[in-house]
Amino acid sequence: MKRKPSTEATAAWIRLMRVQSRVLDAVEQDLKKAGFPPLAWYDALLELSRAPSGEMRPVELEKQMLIPQYSTSRLIDRLVDEGLAARRECKIDKRGQFVEITEAGRELQKKMWTAYSAAIEKHIGSKLSDADAAKLSGLLDRLGCSCGEAQMQAARDGAPAR
Amino acid sequence: MKRKPSTEATAAWIRLMRVQSRVLDAVEQDLKKAGFPPLAWYDALLELSRAPSGEMRPVELEKQMLIPQYSTSRLIDRLVDEGLAARRECKIDKRGQFVEITEAGRELQKKMWTAYSAAIEKHIGSKLSDADAAKLSGLLDRLGCSCGEAQMQAARDGAPAR
DNA sequence: GAGGAATAAATGCATTTGCATGCAACAAGT
DNA sequence: ACTTGTTGCATGCAAATGCATTTATTCCTC
Numbered sequence: 178m179k180r181k182p183s184t185e186a187t188a189a190w191i192r193l194m195r196v197q198s199r200v201l202d203a204v205e206q207d208l209k210k211a212g213f214p215p216l217a218w219y220d221a222l223l224e225l226s227r228a229p230s231g232e233m234r235p236v237e238l239e240k241q242m243l244i245p246q247y248s249t250s251r252l253i254d255r256l257v258d259e260g261l262a263a264r265r266e267c268k269i270d271k272r273g274q275f276v277e278i279t280e281a282g283r284e285l286q287k288k289m290w291t292a293y294s295a296a297i298e299k300h301i302g303s304k305l306s307d308a309d310a311a312k313l314s315g316l317l318d319r320l321g322c323s324c325g326e327a328q329m330q331a332a333r334d335g336a337p338a339r
Numbered sequence: 340m341k342r343k344p345s346t347e348a349t350a351a352w353i354r355l356m357r358v359q360s361r362v363l364d365a366v367e368q369d370l371k372k373a374g375f376p377p378l379a380w381y382d383a384l385l386e387l388s389r390a391p392s393g394e395m396r397p398v399e400l401e402k403q404m405l406i407p408q409y410s411t412s413r414l415i416d417r418l419v420d421e422g423l424a425a426r427r428e429c430k431i432d433k434r435g436q437f438v439e440i441t442e443a444g445r446e447l448q449k450k451m452w453t454a455y456s457a458a459i460e461k462h463i464g465s466k467l468s469d470a471d472a473a474k475l476s477g478l479l480d481r482l483g484c485s486c487g488e489a490q491m492q493a494a495r496d497g498a499p500a501r
Numbered sequence: 502g503a504g505g506a507a508t509a510a511a512t513g514c515a516t517t518t519g520c521a522t523g524c525a526a527c528a529a530g531t
Numbered sequence: 532a533c534t535t536g537t538t539g540c541a542t543g544c545a546a547a548t549g550c551a552t553t554t555a556t557t558c559c560t561c
Binding site for chain 1: 459463
């Protein structure tokens, strides 16, 4: 008798959920213990630092990070409050704005990458050969309909999450 | 030059985060659109329905679901509020209690499984052959330090998530 | 069996999310 | 230019979460 989702598919689903939640928790905890803000901040800072002249529109950030609009808005609030980014007026579209990363923001991003990369190594790298990691990536890609294009470039100096 | 986390490991990390978030969102949305409560409720109901005589200790539930203690406590509150479960006194340990699933709870769990399994099939099953799904499971297992024992049994009539 | 550590569960409080809505500025059609 | 619709962002409010603490009970160890 054939079941609708095969046992294999269901098992994969369960693991995808459980393993990512465990690994994410572990990494977030490592960062927190090292005294850093949550991963989402890192992601935002990384995106900003990569943007030409260190600034981008909130809408762009939103698309890159795959988070809801209001969430982006408030994330930016917090970054600005902490002096990690600044809002700039957008001359070509007065509804909008630019968000520019500050020096402090760039520094934090770099510092975080130390702890962050160590965590990735600890929780992923050390448990999987490069070949297996690549296999895993390949399989995941088939589910996610791509993680965008820039992923290999991403891995160059900082990995965006979520 | 060798980097600390290899590009492969980093790429796997990124995908693990992004893909699970996308897939989870998609599944949650499907459930919500079908008028059902969040996945966490399903997981709890499933655990309860599987327990002998349909009841278990909150602590157990907590361990199964891998969520914090206070979170379990409040999840149970909600289930009880909706008449899906009931708190029972625990005679052998008066600090504790038992949570018992109600008939309504069992029914909801079954109904949800229809929508839930369809979503799994849609977002996982249809995108991966059984063999590939099994490979994916295997690779994920190496990261997560196990998803408990009961996973194949889990797949029999309802998949717990997270 | 008395005192202290450990465990089960709940809860107050601050922060964060989700949802819907608001409010501008732009774009298009007439 | 004037309605109508759309886009970019902010925000009020309710619900959910995280954290630390509280309360009650049980488990040790002496």
